[in-house]
Amino acid sequence: MAFIELTNVTFTYPDCSAPAINNLSLKINKGEFVVLFGASGSGKSTLLKLLKKEIQPHGQLMGQIVIDGQPVQETEGLANEIGFVFQDPENQLVADDVLHEMVFGLENIGLPPTEMRSRVAEMVHFFGAESLLARKSHQLSGGKKQQINLASVLLMQPIILILDEPTAQLDPVSTREFLDMLKRLNDEFGMTIILAEHRLEEVFTLADQIIMMENGQVQIEGEPKAVIPKIWNSVNRDYVPSIPGLFLSMNGEGSVPLTVKEGRSWVQKALADVYDEEEQVSTPLLDDVRIRAKSISFRYEKKADFILKELDLSLKKGEFYALLGGNGSGKSTFLKLMAGLLKPDIGKVLYDKKPLNGYKHHELTKRIGYLPQNPKLFFLQDTVEKEIQETMAQWELADASEADSLLAQLGIAHVKTSHPYDLSGGELQKAALACLLLRKPEVLLLDEPTKGLDPISKRRLAEILLELHAAGMTIFMSTHDIEFAAQYATKCGMMFQGNITSEDIPKKFFKGNFFYTTMIQRIFRDFAEKAPMTLEEVKRQCASTKL
């Protein structure tokens, strides 16, 4: 009998006609690393929560869930045997400082203080977190917060670890760190890990078993290499990362490459002569500068360190600019300065050659649309429709049909009467975008628009942005998503320590980089001068050579 076994599980939420989990059966062996993925609403979270008695949602449950030979419904709840880490790092924290956060679970199970201390000492050592112990939890970065959450769960010495999209809110570096930690736990301690995740390129190499869910059912399951071709042929093709994607789109033969290493050896054999292509002529840019930052410096408090230091930037009309850079390099701050939401301490920001403070507040807002990282805070009204009406009243717009066609165009006409918080991440973002676009801004500033989006929503977002860009919108976005920037932007910039250290068209920008570049570029790096960067490029080149 498998360690975790689900037989014909069906779960229906109250007030819902369709079940969230539909006659699902599943087996997981002890010590396995299982990755669960699927579009939002496919039932991943529900399934994970059903495994843990304490947090099972209300509703009607049928079928059997057996863990370690014990039916879950009959247990009292196994707080210390199953650890659960949630998506949002912030929401899980209950204490003001790190130490209290870590021991929260241990206090709950009434562990005596001496044992608590030795466990904490051990865990702190494992995480290398000595310096964090005395810190206030709200001063930590998202990645560190999530590590603390993990540590707090691990202190209870679970046998099974369940994680519900734990890295969705993290940047790539923290994601890597977090996943490496999971790998160690699996390898070195044999912990059974069940992880919901949609950035598959990160987890393919870790997982023993991959499960794709759709409509509350298991659609595909198996080993990564076996599963990928099946995903490629399903509706979820967007989930396939670029290296296996390249392989599959070229109809490659043999085993599917997952890593850059495997990719390179395959490319050497199969695609030896496809990458010599003439440089694509990029669309000529208008030379008019739309927003110009003139050696601006900024800090949040007096006596604090400067976040931005003598930063210069020109954003030209019609550009699609992607600003890359690590966490805390000042990208978000810079975006706020460009939107006039913060004032630089030194230097100025010009819009159409006129300083920002020469504009009236509403004149500036009219021209610049700013999409925040967390679109939930965008909405003051309790339905999307009301928010749109409020926006129309504010900007004295009369044509209601325009709003409707905009919603239809963005593909969210069906959520008009919903509460903003009931929307999925992608829908919410589009709804906020719709409210922005109503006032017809000339520039769009987007703060990490791809954060937490699943691949399908990401592609939809790209299509929308490209459409806007084609219609003449100037777009500036900050992002961690290298693949996204390489594929869609017309210009990329790198932010480092409060300054923009390099900028160029994506092709040249990424060519110079060693670490900070796309997977495809890494594969082709040494083969040619003009190594392609994206899957699209390779495909195009192949098509042209074959003709």
Add this chain to the structure above:
Amino acid sequence: MRFNKTVKTVLLLLLASIFLVLNFWFENAYLWLSFGFVLLSILLFLVRFESRKVEPRELVLLAVLASIAAVGRIPFASIPSVQPTTFVIMMSGYVFGAESGFVIGAVAALASNMIMGQGPWTPWQMTAWGLVGLTAGLLRGTWVMNKKWGRILFGAVWGFLFGWIMNIWGFLAVVQSGSGVGFKAFLLYFASSAVFDTFHSVSNVILLLVFGDVWLKILTRFKRKYGLLE
């Protein structure tokens, strides 16, 4: 567990009786008396709160409401004399009941003072806001509070009551130990704070008028969502 509870009850009673005996001993130590009285009654409420096992969801809900009450005045920094703290506590007490209302008010005051710095005003603030929540909860379901004007009246009255409670300790400090400060001084003392109290009262009324119904709807929705319908 059981033993622990008895010990606590006995200790509390002991504390109360020591306090009473001492007061009998001291002549006219009003200030001391009032402090002791206020602290003891807060403690009594908290012990009562302790006697019921509160689910994590409810606990988190109470903490969210208390912290919002505590930081609610920030957006109004540029608009003097408007602050939503009393409004938030009142609505919470009205929707979630007297006990929750008291706890939200008391915790909001205690926690914000723990961050901003405690002072002799802490117990009074805890009592005043606690009572706002408590009375809002006690009066719910009565015909007065079921009417919108009734709730507005309630808010208006509390604008003044709040100021008076906060004045008591200052006033007692002046009158303590048999000084003959008369009724006139009493009136003057309270009149001097009347300006602030009026602002407080008016701000309560405005917020209740404009936002009362919406907040009632929101809080009731979450009451259902958190599974706290009795």
Add this chain to the structure above:
Amino acid sequence: MENRFARFHPLVSFFFYAGSVSLLILMLHPIFLGLALVIILLLNFFHDRLSGLWRWKFFLITTFILMIILNPLFNERGRHLLFEVGTHRVTLEAVVFGGMNALSIIGVIALFVSYNVIMTPNKLLFLFAKILPQFAVLLMLTLRFIPLMRRRLEEISVVQRSKGISVSHGKWKRRVRTGMLYVQTLLTYSLEEAIQTADSMKARGYGMSTRSSYEYFKFRRADVLAIIYLVILLSLIIYCRAFGYGFLTVYPVMEAWQLTHLDIGALTSYLMFLSFPLFVEAGGLFRWRLSN
């Protein structure tokens, strides 16, 4: 400088401050109060070089002046007439009485300034966890949420400003409405998110059994001795106070300020009680010297 008094068990510190506040409002005698104020100032000096007190200077001075003036203004009782303003009698009794109250109140406030240095939120939380565990968790959550809410409000205001909605522009009515909409958004958003907080508590076994607590503060021998020292002194003083010593009767007739033997006994105990943290610091300093 390291603060030795802060290293005592929170119960000791708490008892000291509760006792001191009681003494300050009970022992109304000019000599007692004057000396107490000196000690409290020294205490503050040792703890943070008076920087905490400095922030309260305006409040302290106005309170002091107000209280001294207020009493003679309303109170004409007393035999020793100082002067008359119109028909209003200003008596020595009234001035002394007002002065004593003023000293008592600013003493209490100065004591709280020192309390805020010593009794960090963690210590108070620890004490609460011992007697009111459920309330302590609630308090802990609230303390964790307050900075979070503050940051969220800041974010809301930035995002809304980008939409052209702001509390610092427009008519008063509009601004109040906007400000309240911010708070309302904060409410809905936070309540929505907090369900996950509750789940994370449950997932970590909250409510399954009696909570223990990660002991930071062990009750050591020094703590026992300190408690005994403080309790004995406090009982002595209260005993004296109950029989009318250490207390200046002002009305109807002001007593002489002279101290009887028992008064002096009470005063000595009183000063020893209040100076307890000073003794601790001094002892530490002395030992430090010796070891060097």
